[in-house]
Amino acid sequence: MASDATDLRVLKTRAAIQSHFLGLLLQKNFNEITVKDIASAAKIGRGTFYLHYEDKYNLLETVVKEGLAETVGKFRPHEYFTDDKVVPTRIVGFALTIFQHFKKNDRFFRAMLFNEGIPMFRHRMQSLFLAKFRKEIQQVHLPPQKADPLMLEILPIFISSAMIGLVSWWFENQMRISDREMAERIFLIVTRGPLKALGLGFQDEPNKKSPHGM
């Protein structure tokens, strides 16, 4: 293992490997990428690769870890401003930071999200989202005696899954919708509920009795 991480040669080869690796991931599946491919793309000897990474899985792990570490903490609830007033909630601003962060790290997320062969990336990303949403929901959740514990467990999962689905869809569609529009629709769904957000009342509910039997 080439260890001196300050040596210019080391920095240069590692940067070359990681950058060209991302480039290859944008072209073909991780499965189909060989160490030979990476080495020749980065214009280094194949043996040199093994001086820095155990194998291509270890390289992937490194890249993913660094990419996600950079993602952590970037999702920050903040106030959201329209032309003249502050929208009275953190929700829109929160969603906004998420979309902006993804747009900024386009190359990384595109390589990771749409490459058949990077199995657990979405799963790991979801852990990040989940942790954030749990905190966020617990902060908003002021009156603790009223809440249903199961609901408290389920809701962050529901929302984080939904958000990841939306972000992925947004990416697939070349981000043709503005991040602001997306955030605003999410605000509507979250505050009014999916059904009412569509623009219609919920017709099948004749009375206010709770239908669930607990």
Add this chain to the structure above:
Amino acid sequence: MASDATDLRVLKTRAAIQSHFLGLLLQKNFNEITVKDIASAAKIGRGTFYLHYEDKYNLLETVVKEGLAETVGKFRPHEYFTDDKVVPTRIVGFALTIFQHFKKNDRFFRAMLFNEGIPMFRHRMQSLFLAKFRKEIQQVHLPPQKADPLMLEILPIFISSAMIGLVSWWFENQMRISDREMAERIFLIVTRGPLKALGLGFQDEPNKKSPHGM
């Protein structure tokens, strides 16, 4: 390619291959499974494997395709009964069929959902969900002039992603919550909205003005 799909020998070996393949998937990652592993688990010659499948990816594809084909059409909205009355919506019943189908095909979904190395399974499953939810939402969506088109596009993605997230979580937790309880919570979230479902009103909304500027 051994072609006669009615020959008993063919049926037997294919069944053995697929069954032991699923078994292996429950034990280790798809990446780490070799054709030799599959052949020896199924107690057949390695060459025989290649008489039926091009490679292990082709086998996976076959198994996934059959498994998902069986899944299609199983998600059927229907009425939902509590002890004495019919809950006035299809939603709970719809969610219920989903959870029940997953419980019934435990082995298959467990192998597919939690194996690092089956990249696009969740994605393909989501396509199924998405199609169903699109239909369902369009059916409920009676007054067509009122709806926001972007919302109409986003909502099925939001909900199908959320549902898959919940089902996966449910699986990971050994399905310790009853399918009925899950369906009922989902009903609450969908009809009342995530925030109100938690048991609290939405405090930060002082007036009824729509905060989004479109």
Add this chain to the structure above:
DNA sequence: ATGCTATTGAACACTGTGTTCATTAATTAT
């Protein structure tokens, strides 16, 4: 300028792949 160390490139053994072929065994058709 000199010592240090990262890189090189070729060689090596190894594992897994996918194909072939003659032989054996099981199934189907008569």
Add this chain to the structure above:
DNA sequence: ATAATTAATGAACACAGTGTTCAATAGCAT
């Protein structure tokens, strides 16, 4: 039941990719 048909076997083969080693060379640091 017997013959004809066809699937399964297992060994052999060439091939591609892996991960390691080693002496020689290049580049960096002080």
